[in-house]
Amino acid sequence: MKCNLKRVLSILFSATIIISVVINTSVIAGAATGVMADATQIDVKKNISINSTDVTIYAIEDWAAKYISIPSNFNSSFQLIVSGANQISYYVDGYEKVNISSNGLITPKINTYYWYGNYGTTVEEPNKTPTKITKDIEYGESTIIVCADDVEFEVKVNVVDYSDVYAEKIMDDYVSKNIKNDMSTYEKINIIAKFVAERDYDDGYSSYAGLIIAGGGDCWASTDAIIYMSKSAGLQAWKRNGSKDYGAGSGHMNAMVSDGKEYYEVEAGFTGSAPRYYSVKVRNSLYSYRLDDFDGMQIYQYDGEMYPSVLEIPSEINGNKVTSIGAYFAQLHPLIGGNSNINRVILPDTVKEIGDGAFLACENLASITIPKSVLYIGQRALGYLSDSYKREGFIIYGYKNTASEEYANINGFEFIALDEKFFSxxxxxxxxxxxxxxxxxxxxxxxxxxxxxxxxxxxxxxxxxxxxxxxxxxxxxxxxxxxxxxxxxxxx
CATH class of the missing domain: 1.10.1330.10 (Dockerin domain)
Structure with a gap:
C-alpha cells in the first residue's frame, strides 16, 4: 500500500476531466471542441469519495500560443475534491509530469531553462544574464496518490500537447473532405503531398504541429504530416532515411507509403517557399539502388518499415545484377543509429564490394558467410558495434585467399574456410x-x-x-x- 492503508473498493461512474494550460499571455483564438465530465470513485464501506480518478490535461508551448489558444471551456487546472475524509494528502507517484498542491489542485509541470550560450540550466546563475529563457512542458502520463484517512485512491493524469490535437484535427478534416474511396492510391498520396508542400520550408519546426500551426517546417515535419495523413486515409506509412540520396542533407528524411500491394516514396521536404516542389514515386523494390563502378547496381539501404531478421540480398533488381552494398547500408538514420533487427545476412555471389560500415552496429548479427565473388570489404563493414568496439565472438565464413579472409585477419575475427571443411x-x-x-x-x-x-x-x-x-x-x-x-x- 502506497499510503500504508487498505485498498479502496471502487465504482467508477464515468468520463474524463479535460484541463488546459497556456504558457504565454499572447494568444490568438484557435478552434477545438472540449468536453468536461465528472467521474466519482467511492469507498463503499467508508463512504469516502473523490470527484475524479481520470484526468487529461491539455497544454501548449510558447511558440504555439503565438498562433492558437485553447478554447475557453477548457480549464487551466483541475481541483480534486475528496468527501467524507478528515485527513487528506496528495503526492505524485514516480516521475513527476504534473504538479499537485497540498489542497489537491492539479497543474501541468513546467520546466524553465536559463540559457548561457549553448549551456542551459534549470537554475538561474547569479550575476549572469541568460541569452534566452525557454519553457518546457512535461507531457505524458502520471499517477497521483490520494490518501484519505485509511483509504487510498489512484488518480491517472495525462498531459497532452494541444498543438498536436489542433494540427491533427486540421489534417483529419482535410483527408475526410478531399480523399475519396474511388481514388487510386497514387491520387490519394499526391493530394496529401500537395497539401504538405503548400507550407513553407522552415528549419525552426520539426513536427507536423509546427508545419500546420506556424505554416512551415523542415523535412522531418513534412514527413510526419505525410505519414499521419496517409494513415488517416487508411494507408500504411513510415519514415525513410533520405540522407543517403544524391544531393540530400545529412539528416534528411522522407516517407514511404503503401496500400499493401505497391510502395511509394513521397518527398515534400524540399527547401523554399510555398508552394514547394513535391514528388510521389512508385517503387519497384524496397531496396534503394544506383549504378556502381562494376556496371551493376549498388543497393545502399532497405526501405521497408523495418529491416527483416533474415536479410536476403537480391542478386538482381529489374534485370540488373546487384554488385555492391553501399556504405552504412544497414544504418537506420544518422540521427538514429544502429540496427538491432538483423540477425542473419544472405549474400548472393554477384556481390563484389561491401562498403565501409555496411553492417556497422548490427548488434544481433553474430556471423556472416562471404561468397568468393567479394573483392573488397570496407572498414568496419562487419563485426563492429561502433567505430571503436567489435562484436565479441563474431565469425566470418569464407574462402581462403579472398577478401573475407583478409578482412578477418586484419580485424582479428575468427575465420572459418568453407573450402577446407564440409558442414553436415x-x-x-x-x-x-x-x-x-x-x-x-x-x-x-x-x-x-x-x-x-x-x-x-x-x-x-x-x-x-x-x-x-x-x-x-x-x-x-x-x-x-x-x-x-x-x-x-x-x-x-
Missing part, C-alpha cells in the same frame, strides 16, 4: 558430427539464449528454406530418433 546439415555447433549437442544448441538458439547466439546458421538450416526455426529442430529431432524418412541429412 544439422551440425549446429560445427564440431563435425550431428548429435544431441546440436539439437540442444538449436533449441537454446531459438529460445534466444545469449551464449548460444553463435550458431552455425548454414548447417542449422536443415530444410534449406533460408530460415533457422522450429521446423529445423523438428527434422533434426526426428533424425536423431531415427524416424523413417529422416535417416539421412544432406551434406552442404
Amino acid at each position: 546439415s544439422g551440425d549446429a555447433n560445427g564440431d563435425g558430427s550431428v548429435n544431441a549437442k546440436d539439437r540442444m544448441m538449436l533449441t537454446r538458439y531459438l529460445a534466444k539464449w545469449l551464449s548460444y547466439e553463435n550458431i552455425n546458421m548454414t548447417s542449422a538450416d536443415v530444410n534449406k528454406d533460408g530460415e533457422v526455426n522450429a521446423k529445423d529442430r523438428m527434422i533434426l529431432t526426428r533424425h536423431l530418433a531415427k524416424w523413417q524418412g529422416y535417416e539421412t541429412l544432406s551434406i552442404l
Whole structure:
C-alpha cells in the first residue's frame, strides 16, 4: 500500500476531466471542441469519495500560443475534491509530469531553462544574464496518490500537447473532405503531398504541429504530416532515411507509403517557399539502388518499415545484377543509429564490394558467410558495434585467399574456410558430427539464449528454406530418433 492503508473498493461512474494550460499571455483564438465530465470513485464501506480518478490535461508551448489558444471551456487546472475524509494528502507517484498542491489542485509541470550560450540550466546563475529563457512542458502520463484517512485512491493524469490535437484535427478534416474511396492510391498520396508542400520550408519546426500551426517546417515535419495523413486515409506509412540520396542533407528524411500491394516514396521536404516542389514515386523494390563502378547496381539501404531478421540480398533488381552494398547500408538514420533487427545476412555471389560500415552496429548479427565473388570489404563493414568496439565472438565464413579472409585477419575475427571443411546439415555447433549437442544448441538458439547466439546458421538450416526455426529442430529431432524418412541429412 502506497499510503500504508487498505485498498479502496471502487465504482467508477464515468468520463474524463479535460484541463488546459497556456504558457504565454499572447494568444490568438484557435478552434477545438472540449468536453468536461465528472467521474466519482467511492469507498463503499467508508463512504469516502473523490470527484475524479481520470484526468487529461491539455497544454501548449510558447511558440504555439503565438498562433492558437485553447478554447475557453477548457480549464487551466483541475481541483480534486475528496468527501467524507478528515485527513487528506496528495503526492505524485514516480516521475513527476504534473504538479499537485497540498489542497489537491492539479497543474501541468513546467520546466524553465536559463540559457548561457549553448549551456542551459534549470537554475538561474547569479550575476549572469541568460541569452534566452525557454519553457518546457512535461507531457505524458502520471499517477497521483490520494490518501484519505485509511483509504487510498489512484488518480491517472495525462498531459497532452494541444498543438498536436489542433494540427491533427486540421489534417483529419482535410483527408475526410478531399480523399475519396474511388481514388487510386497514387491520387490519394499526391493530394496529401500537395497539401504538405503548400507550407513553407522552415528549419525552426520539426513536427507536423509546427508545419500546420506556424505554416512551415523542415523535412522531418513534412514527413510526419505525410505519414499521419496517409494513415488517416487508411494507408500504411513510415519514415525513410533520405540522407543517403544524391544531393540530400545529412539528416534528411522522407516517407514511404503503401496500400499493401505497391510502395511509394513521397518527398515534400524540399527547401523554399510555398508552394514547394513535391514528388510521389512508385517503387519497384524496397531496396534503394544506383549504378556502381562494376556496371551493376549498388543497393545502399532497405526501405521497408523495418529491416527483416533474415536479410536476403537480391542478386538482381529489374534485370540488373546487384554488385555492391553501399556504405552504412544497414544504418537506420544518422540521427538514429544502429540496427538491432538483423540477425542473419544472405549474400548472393554477384556481390563484389561491401562498403565501409555496411553492417556497422548490427548488434544481433553474430556471423556472416562471404561468397568468393567479394573483392573488397570496407572498414568496419562487419563485426563492429561502433567505430571503436567489435562484436565479441563474431565469425566470418569464407574462402581462403579472398577478401573475407583478409578482412578477418586484419580485424582479428575468427575465420572459418568453407573450402577446407564440409558442414553436415544439422551440425549446429560445427564440431563435425550431428548429435544431441546440436539439437540442444538449436533449441537454446531459438529460445534466444545469449551464449548460444553463435550458431552455425548454414548447417542449422536443415530444410534449406533460408530460415533457422522450429521446423529445423523438428527434422533434426526426428533424425536423431531415427524416424523413417529422416535417416539421412544432406551434406552442404
